[in-house]
Amino acid sequence: MTSAASREERDITPPPPPPPAEITYSGQYSVNPLAEVSFRRMCGQLPAVLNRIARLAWRTDRRAVQLLLVCQAVAGISAAVLLTATARAMKPVLGDGSADDRLQGAVPALLVVTLAAALGRGTAAVAAYAERRITPRLTTETDSSLVEVVCRVEASAYAEEGFSDRHEAAEMGVMRSHVMVADAQRFLSALIRMVTAGGVLSVLNPLMLPLLLLAVLPAGVGAVLTARVDYEIHYANVADRNVRGMMRWWATTSKYGDEVRANSMADYLVFWYRALSDRCDRRTLAAAPRTLRIALLSALAGGVFLVATWSALAWLVVSGRIELAVAATAVIAVQTVLAALSQVVVNGAAVFHTSLYLSDMQSFLDDAAARTPRRGPRKHSAPTEEIRLEEVVYQYPGKDKPAVDGVSLTLKRGRILAIVGANGSGKSTLTRLLTGIYLPDKGRVTWNGTDLAEVDPATVWANTGLVPQIFAQWPLRVRENITLGQPRTHDDVPVWAAVDAVGLREAVEDLPAGLDTLLSRDVFGGTELSGGQWQRIACSRALYRRPGLLILDEPTSQMDPRGEHQIFEQIKAIAADRITIVVTHRLENTRIADHIVVMEHGRITEQGRYDDLVHGGGTFAELLELSQDR
Numbered sequence: 264m265t266s267a268a269s270r271e272e273r274d275i276t277p278p279p280p281p282p283p284a285e286i287t288y289s290g291q292y293s294v295n296p297l298a299e300v301s302f303r304r305m306c307g308q309l310p311a312v313l314n315r316i317a318r319l320a321w322r323t324d325r326r327a328v329q330l331l332l333v334c335q336a337v338a339g340i341s342a343a344v345l346l347t348a349t350a351r352a353m354k355p356v357l358g359d360g361s362a363d364d365r366l367q368g369a370v371p372a373l374l375v376v377t378l379a380a381a382l383g384r385g386t387a388a389v390a391a392y393a394e395r396r397i398t399p400r401l402t403t404e405t406d407s408s409l410v411e412v413v414c415r416v417e418a419s420a421y422a423e424e425g426f427s428d429r430h431e432a433a434e435m436g437v438m439r440s441h442v443m444v445a446d447a448q449r450f451l452s453a454l455i456r457m458v459t460a461g462g463v464l465s466v467l468n469p470l471m472l473p474l475l476l477l478a479v480l481p482a483g484v485g486a487v488l489t490a491r492v493d494y495e496i497h498y499a500n501v502a503d504r505n506v507r508g509m510m511r512w513w514a515t516t517s518k519y520g521d522e523v524r525a526n527s528m529a530d531y532l533v534f535w536y537r538a539l540s541d542r543c544d545r546r547t548l549a550a551a552p553r554t555l556r557i558a559l560l561s562a563l564a565g566g567v568f569l570v571a572t573w574s575a576l577a578w579l580v581v582s583g584r585i586e587l588a589v590a591a592t593a594v595i596a597v598q599t600v601l602a603a604l605s606q607v608v609v610n611g612a613a614v615f616h617t618s619l620y621l622s623d624m625q626s627f628l629d630d631a632a633a634r635t636p637r638r639g640p641r642k643h644s645a646p647t648e649e650i651r652l653e654e655v656v657y658q659y660p661g662k663d664k665p666a667v668d669g670v671s672l673t674l675k676r677g678r679i680l681a682i683v684g685a686n687g688s689g690k691s692t693l694t695r696l697l698t699g700i701y702l703p704d705k706g707r708v709t710w711n712g713t714d715l716a717e718v719d720p721a722t723v724w725a726n727t728g729l730v731p732q733i734f735a736q737w738p739l740r741v742r743e744n745i746t747l748g749q750p751r752t753h754d755d756v757p758v759w760a761a762v763d764a765v766g767l768r769e770a771v772e773d774l775p776a777g778l779d780t781l782l783s784r785d786v787f788g789g790t791e792l793s794g795g796q797w798q799r800i801a802c803s804r805a806l807y808r809r810p811g812l813l814i815l816d817e818p819t820s821q822m823d824p825r826g827e828h829q830i831f832e833q834i835k836a837i838a839a840d841r842i843t844i845v846v847t848h849r850l851e852n853t854r855i856a857d858h859i860v861v862m863e864h865g866r867i868t869e870q871g872r873y874d875d876l877v878h879g880g881g882t883f884a885e886l887l888e889l890s891q892d893r
């Protein structure tokens with residue numbers, strides 16, 4: 264009994280799931296910044312990096328930058344005044360006479376010390392305020408630029424190897440822009456404090472400054488080496504982080520929540536997510552001993568030099584080379600310079616570290632900006648009378664066969680074309696070529712006789728309405744879901760007309776706020792539609808545009824027969840004014856088409872009218888028969 268039960272238990276225990284495949288970073292940078300991360304490079308590049316940050320900040324808020332600079336200057340002056348006045352106060356304090364007399368002698372200098380200290384604190388507070396004025400807008404600006412540039416790239420870039428990883432790496436630049444100005448500001452103010460205190464110290468005794476520099480140099484080298492290790496790990500983890508980010512969304516979004524639960528995917532997804540995270544952690548942990556070694560060695564070297572500095576100061580006093588009052592001031596100056604130097608080094612390394620991520624971001628922004636469509640100055644103007652494909656070939660990057668292979672077609676206004684064919688035969692790719700989303704590798708696509716390679720694509724897409732196979736369900740109001748991408752008129756009449764055209768009025772009127780209802784159950788106050796209702800929204804979005812070219816890729820796959828019938832009636836009713844293309848696997852629906860093309864392996868293998876193809880004895884007839892064989 265027990266053994267039967269345990270056998271049964273064994274039988275239902277699933278085998279351990281395979282770990283996620285090893286992913287390597289596939290981004291291609293013209294320069295690998297890691298190759299040259301060194302202390303010398305950091306020092307050499309800091310001015311350029313600061314200049315870049317300053318220019319970014321200047322573009323964001325000039326007045327705040329001016330305020331910041333004034334604060335830095337005032338802080339520097341007050342630090343110099345503070346130390347000089349301290350030196351003045353030391354003389355009477357450590358001199359002869361009664362305590363009362365000595366204190367009285369020091370009062371004027373102490374007053375200056377107090378004022379200078381207050382000024383220093385005050386300017387630090389104002390500088391922090393100025394930085395807080397710049398940072399949020401600068402981050403928003405960099406973030407928005409990234410979103411904009413990705414929204415505008417040639418769609419073919421998405422299919423290129425490494426594009427997505429480089430995008431992920433650029434996201435890190437956006438994240439670092441949060442701390443960029445604060446780091447630069449701290450670096451500059453520490454530099455100014457260091458220079459002023461160092462100046463005062465050199466006046467007191469020229470030997471002190473080089474000794475001090477030596478004491479802090481190891482910390483500087485250590486900080487840069489640690490930055491290098493951090494960046495190395497970031498580089499190694501980019502691809503894993505990218506995939507993990509995508510999987511995180513897919514696994515946790517409510518959209519796929521049913522599938523995750525009903526198909527018992529949660530265990531594997533969690534395992535997968537943890538396995539990928541562990542892999543990232545392993546790389547990070549493997550680097551920990553290196554960073555520990557760097558920290559220990561730099562602390563040891565720094566400590567040795569610091570002992571030498573204090574010993575030198577003691578020797579100067581004991582041998583009578585400097586007065587006690589000067590030595591006391593030197594102690595304060597040494598402490599100030601040391602603190603400032605550490606800040607310079609730490610913040611300098613942070614600025615440099617940030618600059619590595621900014622370089623990734625900039626390189627991606629430049630690359631993406633270079634990929635915005637630049638196809639020539641000609642403009643397409645409505646009406647779209649004719650679209651022609653001439654021996655068009657298109658092959659996706661990394662694929663060994665073209666997805667569309669030598670297709671020629673002519674589409675005329677007022678006519679409906681249906682495209683059918685097996686999965687992967689090239690139907691959707693053909694629609695991307697027809698709309699100029701992709702340009703062909705060979706052959707040409709013309710609209711009203713003009714090659715799309717020479718036409719500003721915005722003027723083409725202003726005349727296009729597309730219902731893709733996988734359409735977006737925007738977390739926006741019903742109204743915006745219909746009008747998105749098209750200027751909206753002041754009244755809702757055309758919006759309701761588009762709603763009526765897809766038979767959705769009753770459903771929209773039933774929503775809590777009609778057209779104003781937010782369509783997202785993930786957002787507070789939002790509502791969710793059914794799959795078929797969403798598809799009707801996608802159709803109404805395309806119809807609302809009243810496009811010269813209407814493309815519907817499996818537009819009714821989730822609709823009930825009434826909805827499907829209504830959509831096809833609508834397509835027929837408005838067909839006279841436009842070119843209409845329907846991609847479908849439901850061959851019965853191709854009855855409405857004036858012309859049908861059958862695709863196989865990227866080529867058109869059959870074409871004609873419905874009745875001709877049904878009786879033609881070819882692939883169309885075979886597929887139709889199969890669809891009716893139940």
Ligand SMILES: Nc1ncnc2c1ncn2[C@@H]1O[C@H](COP(=O)(O)OP(=O)(O)OP(=O)(O)O)[C@@H](O)[C@H]1O
Nearest residue numbers: 422659662666684685686687688689690691692693
């Ligand atoms: N973004 C892409 N990157 C790389 N290859 C792609 C991409 N999109 C499609 N392909 C490939 O191009 C070929 C044609 O795909 P396409 O999506 O055009 O087929 P389809 O006829 O629309 O298929 P379905 O009926 O399944 O929608 C397929 O082999 C597919 O793997």
